[in-house]
Amino acid sequence: MNDRISEKLQILADAAKYDVSCASSGSKRENENKGLGNAAGGMGICHAYTEDGRCVSLLKILLTNYCIYNCAYCVSRSSNDIKRAAFTVDEVVELTIGFYRRNYIEGLFLSSGIFKNADYTMERLVLIAKKLRTEHNFHGYIHLKAIPGASDELLQQAGRYADRLSVNVEMPTEQSLKLLAPEKNRNDMLKPMQYLKQAITQYEAEKKTSRHLPLFAPAGQSTQMVIGATPENDWQILMMSSYFYQKMRMKRVYYSGYVPISNDNRLPAIGTPVPMIRENRLYQADWLMRFYGFTAGELVAPDSPHLDMDIDPKLGWALRNLHLFPVDVNRADAALIMRVPGIGVQSAQKIIAARRFSRLTWDHLKQMGIAGSRARYFLDCRIPGDNRRDLTPMQIKQQILSLQHSKYQPNFSPQLKLF
Amino acid sequence: MTTLLFDGSFPGLLTAIFEVYEYKLNDVRLATADSNPVLFGEQREVVTDASKAKRVWQGIGNCISGEARHQLYQAYLSELDTMPQTLLAYFQYAFFKQTNVHEDFSHPAVLTVHQTVRKVYREKHRMEAFVRFSETTDGLFYAVVEPDFDVLPLIAEHFEKRYADQRWVIYDCRRKYGIFYDLSSVQVVEMNFSPDMLQGKDASAAWNEKEAGFQHLWQQYFNSVNIASRKNTALHIRHMPLRYWKYLPEKQPAGTGMAG
Numbered sequence: 113m114n115d116r117i118s119e120k121l122q123i124l125a126d127a128a129k130y131d132v133s134c135a136s137s138g139s140k141r142e143n144e145n146k147g148l149g150n151a152a153g154g155m156g157i158c159h160a161y162t163e164d165g166r167c168v169s170l171l172k173i174l175l176t177n178y179c180i181y182n183c184a185y186c187v188s189r190s191s192n193d194i195k196r197a198a199f200t201v202d203e204v205v206e207l208t209i210g211f212y213r214r215n216y217i218e219g220l221f222l223s224s225g226i227f228k229n230a231d232y233t234m235e236r237l238v239l240i241a242k243k244l245r246t247e248h249n250f251h252g253y254i255h256l257k258a259i260p261g262a263s264d265e266l267l268q269q270a271g272r273y274a275d276r277l278s279v280n281v282e283m284p285t286e287q288s289l290k291l292l293a294p295e296k297n298r299n300d301m302l303k304p305m306q307y308l309k310q311a312i313t314q315y316e317a318e319k320k321t322s323r324h325l326p327l328f329a330p331a332g333q334s335t336q337m338v339i340g341a342t343p344e345n346d347w348q349i350l351m352m353s354s355y356f357y358q359k360m361r362m363k364r365v366y367y368s369g370y371v372p373i374s375n376d377n378r379l380p381a382i383g384t385p386v387p388m389i390r391e392n393r394l395y396q397a398d399w400l401m402r403f404y405g406f407t408a409g410e411l412v413a414p415d416s417p418h419l420d421m422d423i424d425p426k427l428g429w430a431l432r433n434l435h436l437f438p439v440d441v442n443r444a445d446a447a448l449i450m451r452v453p454g455i456g457v458q459s460a461q462k463i464i465a466a467r468r469f470s471r472l473t474w475d476h477l478k479q480m481g482i483a484g485s486r487a488r489y490f491l492d493c494r495i496p497g498d499n500r501r502d503l504t505p506m507q508i509k510q511q512i513l514s515l516q517h518s519k520y521q522p523n524f525s526p527q528l529k530l531f
Numbered sequence: 532m533t534t535l536l537f538d539g540s541f542p543g544l545l546t547a548i549f550e551v552y553e554y555k556l557n558d559v560r561l562a563t564a565d566s567n568p569v570l571f572g573e574q575r576e577v578v579t580d581a582s583k584a585k586r587v588w589q590g591i592g593n594c595i596s597g598e599a600r601h602q603l604y605q606a607y608l609s610e611l612d613t614m615p616q617t618l619l620a621y622f623q624y625a626f627f628k629q630t631n632v633h634e635d636f637s638h639p640a641v642l643t644v645h646q647t648v649r650k651v652y653r654e655k656h657r658m659e660a661f662v663r664f665s666e667t668t669d670g671l672f673y674a675v676v677e678p679d680f681d682v683l684p685l686i687a688e689h690f691e692k693r694y695a696d697q698r699w700v701i702y703d704c705r706r707k708y709g710i711f712y713d714l715s716s717v718q719v720v721e722m723n724f725s726p727d728m729l730q731g732k733d734a735s736a737a738w739n740e741k742e743a744g745f746q747h748l749w750q751q752y753f754n755s756v757n758i759a760s761r762k763n764t765a766l767h768i769r770h771m772p773l774r775y776w777k778y779l780p781e782k783q784p785a786g787t788g789m790a791g
Contacts, residue, residue: 114744118751125755146695146714153689157660158770160781162757165766172756210745211752213672213697214664249696371760386761465634476637 121207123197127177127188128223131280131336132366134158136169136218136253138331139275147249149212149219151275151331157218170221170255171211175199175236179225183282183293184376185341188225192374198227204240205248212252219253219275220244230261238266241273253331258308260300267307271315276331276363279304281356284349288342291378305360308333312361332363339394340387341370341379347417350397350408357401367394393419400426403457404450423509427453430490431505438492441477442467454486485515532558532572537615538579539563541607544615545584547577548622561615587622594625599633606647608681617643655682659689661775662701665746667737672699675778683710687717746780753781 137156143149158167176198177188187194199207208220222240226233237256244250256274258267270277279301283289286298308329315328335356339349349367356362369391372382397419400406404426411425412418420428430437430453439452441463450460459482466472466480474495478484488495489508503511533556537543544561551559564576592600603621606614620640625632635641657678664672672694683703687710690699694712700720702709711720735743776782 114747118748121748121751122755125752129756129758143692143695148694148696150693155656157656159660160753160779161767161770162753163764163767164758164761165763165770166756166758166761167770168753168756171752207748210741211749213666213694214745214749215662215674216749371758388761462634462636466636469632469635470637472637479642480636 120197124174128174134169140330149252151253172221175224221255223257230259234259234262234266258304271329278334280336284344334364336366345417346419347412354408397425437490440492452490454483534560534574537577542584543579545587549583595633602648655685668739677705
């Protein structure tokens with residue numbers, strides 16, 4: 113029996129790995145009645161890291177990779193000649209509990225290919241979550257995929273048992289979706305998002321007056337889009353994210369650099385490098401929007417629609433807005449201090465706290481852990497050996513670049529590598 | 532210069548701090564009884580005194596928040612040689628100022644405490660991540676760890692909340708003690724549970740019939756989720772430093788179990 117499960121696990125974990133979300137934080141689910149597991153506490157835990165450096169926090173699998181759809185960018189597309197498998201409900205439950213008890217995982221991330229129809233598939237996903245919660249008294253983290261087209265009743269049940277739900281928007285624009293997944297309809301994806309947004313908002317409102325209300329997707333909803341498979345620019349992508357954060361109240365938007373898996377001529381050929389730098393810059397921009405108070409329009413614009421690949425988006429913004437600098441750390445607002453390149457949220461908080469006790473000098477700042485090599489160009493502070501007066505943005509950029517050793521450096525080299 | 536020799540325990544350290552004030556000592560050096568002998572100056576032995584320790588602990592509680600005070604204990608658990616001296620400087624500064632100095636990052640002792648707490652916290656978090664339980668035939672889940680700092684007291688609550696329905700033990704084989712949960716509470720257990728005793732056959736002999744299967748499935752899973760075209764070994768090792776691999780089944784060659 114073990115060999116069979118082992119083979120299924122191999123196939124169905126392999127097929128699920130292109131879904132990049134691995135978050136296990138932000139839930140409020142506590143252990144009850146001496147049961148198993150606890151998802152409360154705020155912090156997610158990465159129990160392992162794959163050899164590509166990504167966090168392994170959840171048992172991330174497909175229930176099955178049989179699929180009626182034929183989306184060009186997906187390994188499980190119906191026309192792809194691959195091994196297919198399907199877990200039973202009990203197999204998924206036993207794996208989840210067995211892994212959880214050994215402290216391998218924070219919980220389960222369950223997705224699926226679409227078999228028969230959306231409701232039939234969604235019903236199975238919900239059944240697994242329900243079994244874990246009601247029969248096994250399991251309080252670990254559960255992330256379920258909401259299948260586009262599934263009924264509102266099923267989504268409601270999913271929200272009762274899961275900590276997070278997600279619907280993948282797949283492609284940044286409707287045109288790309290039409291091109292690569294002609295059977296899918298963008299509105300089918302937006303509809304469940306709308307429903308979940310409304311249900312979560314309602315839950316949050318009711319919770320204020322009723323203490324014993326059962327949880328509803330306490331870790332919110334997220335989505336994911338594939339980047340680099342289609343010609344969208346960063347401005348289009350970030351405007352889309354901005355829409356999800358503001359209009360759908362998403363907790364996270366994930367960007368998945370396209371890994372070429374198909375000879376389809378609508379897509380980048382096999383062997384094309386994964387756009388890892390671009391993905392990284394998009395995540396940096398996403399962070400700036402969520403934690404630093406930047407808007408998408410400050411980072412990219414229709415006339416300069418791409419993020420700089422050689423410097424991070426915060427530095428890019430600062431160089432375009434040199435008139436706002438230098439900033440006086442002893443007086444400036446927290447919001448402005450956070451915008452200084454080389455100063456993160458935590459350093460900014462430390463600066464605000466510490467300056468109540470004494471006037472901060474450059475040495476203090478360096479000891480608090482700010483990145484001096486960047487921040488020095490943007491602070492009004494007496495810095496030893498400093499000669500930064502009247503530098504142009506280009507000069508600052510060159511000086512900073514000459515000091516850093518980016519792990520992506522080889523990718524910038526204009527020379528062709530022949531061997 | 533006066534050197535105060537204390538027994539290395541946290542109450543011992545607090546007693547020593549008490550005596551700095553009791554005997555109005557200036558220019559004090561704190562050291563544990565087993566550290567290098569002192570060549571210069573006076574030397575005094577501190578006898579750990581719970582009531583003196585308590586007064587210092589309550590005294591600092593009047594200056595700083597409960598959470599900040601807990602961080603001083605976390606910093607102590609770093610076991611760094613210089614930490615007693617840093618903590619003394621912190622206490623002296625707080626008692627002198629009589630205000631909440633915990634966010635005065637421009638003071639060197641305060642900053643060092645914060646930086647150390649960060650390191651200890653990271654190790655605590657890593658242990659919450661890298662503990663791997665194996666289930667024995669009598670249903671006990673055991674794990675062996677070798678943390679850089681003495682973090683078992685900090686992780687007990689996390690595991691108690693999470694594994695409320697299974698008996699478990701986490702053993703620190705560097706410091707030779709463990710924490711044991713018996714379905715009602717967590718206790719500290721002193722034992723000489725050498726990992727050598729459990730090496731190879733001996734370890735798996737204690738496993739129940741499903742253990743090897745789950746370890747194999749986990750190895751399988753770990754390998755399947757990797758995306759080879761995104762390989763990034765430097766990042767992998769930064770997140771999972773080599774010194775932790777010994778006790779992680781996913782980092783053992785296929786078909787074998789853990790050392791501990």
